[in-house]
Amino acid sequence: MTKAVVELRGCTRDYGAVRAVDALDLTVHEGEFLSLLGPSGCGKTTTLNLIAGFVPPTAGRIVIDGQDVTARPAHLRGLGVVFQSYALFPHLSIRENVAFGLRERRLPAAEIDRRVGEALELVRLDRAGRQRPSELSGGMQQRVALARALVYRPRVLLLDEPLAALDKKLRESMRDELRGIQRTVGITTIFVTHDQAEALGLSDRIAVMNAGRIEQLGAPRDIYAHPRTRFVADFIGASTVLRGRALAADRVAVAGGNLRVAGVALRAGEDVELAIRPERVQLVSAPGDNVVDAHVDGLVYQGAQTELTARLTDGQRVLVFVTEPSPVPLVTGETVRLHLPADAFMLLAS
Amino acid sequence: MLRAAVAAQLAFMTLPTVVVIAVSFNPTAILSFPPAGFSLRWYENVVTYPQFQRAAVNSVVVTAGAVLLALPVGTLAALALERGRLRGRHVWASVLLSPLVVPGVAAGLGFLMLAAALGLLRSRAVLVAAHVALVLPFVVRSVWVSVRNLDPALERAAASLGATPWRTFRRVTLPLLRPGLFAALLFAIVVSLNEFVVSLFISNRVTEILPVAMFTYVVNYTDPTIAALSSLFIVATFVVVWLADRYLDLGRVFLQH
Numbered sequence: 095m096t097k098a099v100v101e102l103r104g105c106t107r108d109y110g111a112v113r114a115v116d117a118l119d120l121t122v123h124e125g126e127f128l129s130l131l132g133p134s135g136c137g138k139t140t141t142l143n144l145i146a147g148f149v150p151p152t153a154g155r156i157v158i159d160g161q162d163v164t165a166r167p168a169h170l171r172g173l174g175v176v177f178q179s180y181a182l183f184p185h186l187s188i189r190e191n192v193a194f195g196l197r198e199r200r201l202p203a204a205e206i207d208r209r210v211g212e213a214l215e216l217v218r219l220d221r222a223g224r225q226r227p228s229e230l231s232g233g234m235q236q237r238v239a240l241a242r243a244l245v246y247r248p249r250v251l252l253l254d255e256p257l258a259a260l261d262k263k264l265r266e267s268m269r270d271e272l273r274g275i276q277r278t279v280g281i282t283t284i285f286v287t288h289d290q291a292e293a294l295g296l297s298d299r300i301a302v303m304n305a306g307r308i309e310q311l312g313a314p315r316d317i318y319a320h321p322r323t324r325f326v327a328d329f330i331g332a333s334t335v336l337r338g339r340a341l342a343a344d345r346v347a348v349a350g351g352n353l354r355v356a357g358v359a360l361r362a363g364e365d366v367e368l369a370i371r372p373e374r375v376q377l378v379s380a381p382g383d384n385v386v387d388a389h390v391d392g393l394v395y396q397g398a399q400t401e402l403t404a405r406l407t408d409g410q411r412v413l414v415f416v417t418e419p420s421p422v423p424l425v426t427g428e429t430v431r432l433h434l435p436a437d438a439f440m441l442l443a444s
Numbered sequence: 445m446l447r448a449a450v451a452a453q454l455a456f457m458t459l460p461t462v463v464v465i466a467v468s469f470n471p472t473a474i475l476s477f478p479p480a481g482f483s484l485r486w487y488e489n490v491v492t493y494p495q496f497q498r499a500a501v502n503s504v505v506v507t508a509g510a511v512l513l514a515l516p517v518g519t520l521a522a523l524a525l526e527r528g529r530l531r532g533r534h535v536w537a538s539v540l541l542s543p544l545v546v547p548g549v550a551a552g553l554g555f556l557m558l559a560a561a562l563g564l565l566r567s568r569a570v571l572v573a574a575h576v577a578l579v580l581p582f583v584v585r586s587v588w589v590s591v592r593n594l595d596p597a598l599e600r601a602a603a604s605l606g607a608t609p610w611r612t613f614r615r616v617t618l619p620l621l622r623p624g625l626f627a628a629l630l631f632a633i634v635v636s637l638n639e640f641v642v643s644l645f646i647s648n649r650v651t652e653i654l655p656v657a658m659f660t661y662v663v664n665y666t667d668p669t670i671a672a673l674s675s676l677f678i679v680a681t682f683v684v685v686w687l688a689d690r691y692l693d694l695g696r697v698f699l700q701h
Contacts (some may be wrong), residue, residue, distance in 0.1 A: 169604070
């Protein structure tokens with residue numbers, strides 16, 4: 095196990111009667127890219143603000159590199175922060191924005207000059223130095239903010255929804271660039287986002303947050319394949335939750351069908367919730383094991399695939415992504431057969 | 445219709461000014477309109493009249509003192525009102541902006557009694573104090589607009605980059621408040637230089653400022669000297685506002701209220 099760089103120990107933060115962060119424990123390791131992922135209001139930005147020192151915790155300790163920094167003000171924590179709004183200083187040139195942290199560290203002018211040049215080169219903006227932030231596009235401002243936060247080689251990089259303000263295409267290219275830069279610099283990074291695709295694509299580990307707590311912490315594949323709660327299953331990727339009753343350790347009764355379940359252990363007689371990803375459900379033409387009848391409720395053609403909303407005989411709905419061209423004709427109101435593979439089921443904690 | 449309304453309003457606002465300026469060049473010693481000729485003798489009278497000279501010095505001293513005090517105090521007040529965790533923020537705001545609605549006579553009487561109680565009636569200090577109180581609402585209001593437009597993330601960014609609270613204020617907050625501070629400065633100068641009612645209560649022949657001296661003059665003489673001085677005042681104010689509008693987007697500062 096690599097070294098712990100940032101540790102939150104039982105951190106709580108209240109805003110009036112609202113508990114934004116609730117007794118949070120989290121350890122971020124050296125060189126790791128960790129995402130705090132959750133819907134707005136889940137406490138992810140507050141968690142970032144606690145680490146940055148912008149707000150003090152109501153209770154709990156914050157430890158960086160083994161030192162308790164709970165009472166240390168933001169300007170003495172030596173972290174790099176990129177804000178959602180970029181927060182570039184509008185009255186300073188790009189160069190001066192990037193030089194800000196170095197000037198505060200009273201480095202010699204020549205050293206500042208050299209390092210600002212390097213940082214701007216890293217984000218491919220070495221020619222924009224004299225311009226003001228308002229003269230730059232959103233993507234460029236984003237890169238300046240990144241250069242400004244990296245130039246003094248902070249211990250940890252904190253990113254607060256840095257891609258949210260960009261349009262889709264730019265967001266995707268910036269995402270790749272961000273990952274590339276983070277790998278090059280090798281800096282421990284904490285990334286706040288509500289976008290599951292960003293979190294899945296960028297992170298070494300993801301902490302899925304809900305109501306001020308970490309609902310699940312793990313590698314992207316692990317979280318996607320084995321969501322432990324309904325919240326995580328819903329929030330990360332699309333999924334359908336089916337209710338049923340366990341008949342045996344590997345058997346469950348759903349919508350009149352007797353389905354085999356692999357990879358999870360059920361207790362006979364128990365009511366269970368099983369989630370299944372829409373891309374794992376298959377359309378088949380013949381009846382068979384784990385095949386149930388369903389009624390086509392809705393179809394949304396999306397080019398590469400069609401989103402099919404199907405209704406089982408007991409009224410439960412199943413979302414299916416049908417890769418085009420569809421193996422069977424799809425008509426609203428008709429009946430189709432769905433194959434629910436045994437190993438596609440994910441058991442949710444009740 | 446609209447055009448006519450605008451023209452009427454413009455005429456209504458500018459005609460008195462035009463009359464005053466025209467009268468100031470009148471060669472005869474009575475305030476009559478239209479003027480009977482062209483002369484600069486009343487302008488000569490303005491600059492050579494000893495009481496005006498003394499009052500001009502007083503005006504500069506009082507205004508400078510009031511502005512130098514009101515600007516930092518008002519700026520801190522605006523920051524506190526917007527950022528501070530103040531109980532009863534609305535009450536504080538009302539108190540700070542109240543001189544705008546207190547009648548001048550009432551305020552003047554108050555300052556007079558206070559100054560008398562403190563034995564400061566012969567001093568310009570009481571004028572400075574009164575002017576600070578009178579310009580403060582304008583300063584607070586102007587700076588407040590700028591504070592409100594300031595993204596708090598900028599100050600957080602500065603802190604994250606290693607700037608102490610004081611350095612953050614110096615390098616980020618203050619430069620970004622500049623438009624508001626500039627507007628506040630102009631407001632304060634114009635309001636203080638033109639203040640009359642309150643100053644009348646608390647000044648004497650030695651400490652009186654120009655508007656008061658002008659009033660005293662008008663009470664005693666009826667020649668166009670006062671029109672000449674008024675014209676100078678009008679031109680000076682106009683130049684200040686024109687410069688302000690040129691170098692700073694006044695519309696932006698005001699329309700954001």
